[in-house]
Amino acid sequence: MAKKNKHVTIGSSLNKIESTVNKLKNNMSPPQLIMIIFFALIWIGAILLALPLSASDGKSIGLLDALFTATSAICVNGLVVVDTGSVFSTFGQVIIMILIQVGGLGFMTLGVMVAIILGKRIGLKQRLLIQQATNSTSAQGLVKLSLYIVLIAFAFEALATLVLTVRWQGDLGWGQALYYALFHSISAFNNAGFSLWTDSLSPFVGDPVVNLTIITLFISGGLGYIVIVDLFRKRSWKKLSLHSKIVIIGSSSLYLIGFIIIFLLENWNPSTFADLSYSERVWAALFQGTAPRSSGFNTIDIGSMLATSQFFIIILMFIGASSGGTGGGIKINTFVVLVLATIQTFRGGGQIHAFERKIAEETVMRALAVVMSSLAFVLGISILLSISEGILEKHFLDVLFEATSAFSTTGLSMGLTSELSIPGKIIVIFTMFAGRLGPLTLAFALAQKKRTSKIGYAEDHVLIG
Template structure:
């Protein structure tokens, strides 16, 4: 009887996502643990390899070892491949391989792709996957070319090409892995590096569906509601973050000390954008004011947009909740924006995502206070939120984490990349539609 049930039980798309990412992370960890992946010629140990692999596949960027100095060219190549797979999603590669082999994409596979790409429909998914590949490679190639030209005078033709490709791929996939130990601090006032890197993770962070919509329609009035919401809230968060970071850190000598006015403006802009997505930093984060850390915690918690390479609760989720709150305060029975109604189911999903995510971040922060005794709570909250939002920013405590702390952050990065709802649906039993209706009764709220 039990065997028959097991045979009938099917793995749903959410479970496939969990299994797929877990398998890729495990394979990556084995490869990174090889002595040939380390510059020391010795294995870095499975735990550090697992941490690095998870950070790469989940496009986070938190590191316990220096990518540029502790890993060989082979190790760096493995990390870059894991970033690319994790950024686009393993299902995208599955479709490409199937098409190359001449196989058809069935309905079941299309459902899996829909979950992986966060598409609203199963129609046109193969074209969407091909568009994702073209968009990704185009942005990465363009970014790498400009960075190559910029770095060629100081690094030479070959090394500058390698650095350009690595940072372009890492940027567009919102990974935050870099080959310099100080991230991009040396280029704090460099317009070319700031613009190219930030544009790569901005476009990577708004999502493939939004990019395709912009390319096809090209007019604001024709854009889908999702596209309008993502562009609006992303712009508001970027501008708001820039202004607040500039005001808070303007007189802080530990961060902006010694910088010219133009460098301060570039630094504030760059940190506003990178905090929600990539995790690169152009200033020393260890000297941030507590108020700025709290601001960045909020930005990291929000993260990028649905269907993108970034994490967090997503910009569109925040916007839906804000619009729902506004509608409730105004006494409206419907939630609508841009002359379009948002269903109550979507509002409930947005609320579920935010509450589950908030609970996860707070619980992880609580666990870290136990395993990482002696560290400031704001630093631990910063680390936990960075892992959940797959941002990769740190005030410098990541390499000093205990083994238990590393395992906690590994789980948090994994949960952040998949999303709390995906994990919840993966663990839940098959959903059953209830045919029972209950009488309504009012309760007190607030």
């Protein structure tokens, strides 16, 4: 009888827990739920990476360094406090690879795949979560979009793995070449920037196959799944959505500008280009001019670049990739909208438009909010890092570079990451997390409820400029 009562007690307790969890889920907004799941995944990854099994020498790297690495992987950042190739065992590297894939594809996308395989129904709550996670403008066709996302990612990664395996097999052997190719393909497409080589991809600075493959991967991932699906479906410039056109034109322009400026500036720098042939300089400028848009890989030493080049890279990192892609930053579409609004203001005002389509005023205000909040966040983190790392008089560019890279989930560093103090690591972990979620998503997640003003005020004027 006592045994039966015990079972009843346990059963009622489990029911209460399940009821509480369901109540919390129902009361949470999609951004809040996304933030909590991301947080949980990071800690699961941290615990696994802190295991002695994950280290190459059989000794745990410590919970803080494991947490830093897990956050960097899930947030597809690429900043590392320990060398991925030498410090982690094969088990640890595979965990990092899985975390990158989950972080890049999005847990909701993978959840949709699992649900479909198990024959589960995708409800309205799940569709809203997918919409938030993929930055979609509509809740229609999201399940099909999730399937497209997985297929696109696996197709790009599989093809790149094949190409890189063939390229590296002469140096590494077929088995190791396949493993290295798979790791770098997943890392590149998801704009993570993790590498198994200590100096990233510097050994291949003039290699056309490696350069073109990696560049194609991180540009494709950075464009965003919505743009790739739009291109695949419509196959005509006129039929593309306004979002796709803005992303393609904006990204292409920045890639070209990045290549030209890095090539011209670094040709004056004996620390980076002096020992390179002309063709290697072209490849280095092409790679380093496009990589700051969120990939995190490098083929030349970032810390040895000219201060002007480093500051230019900070600007590229801050702008970042496209909404709905695997990259970070304020997003190229946000940047283009504000540029168009500025140009229209100089022309005397009126409708803000592009490609014969009007851009809503709400979109412009949202873009302004993203830029201002992101700028304030990066500057605030830079000040905190300056204090925590004792850099109060000089080398502020190193700190600004680190803060921007962490926030934009780029993963490039001038060398400060490996020297971070314990408070510095915690600050960067928080920055990577906030940068991946996005300033507006984080604000919406933390907001208690939406407040609508019931008072209408009289309009007045404020002097500007």
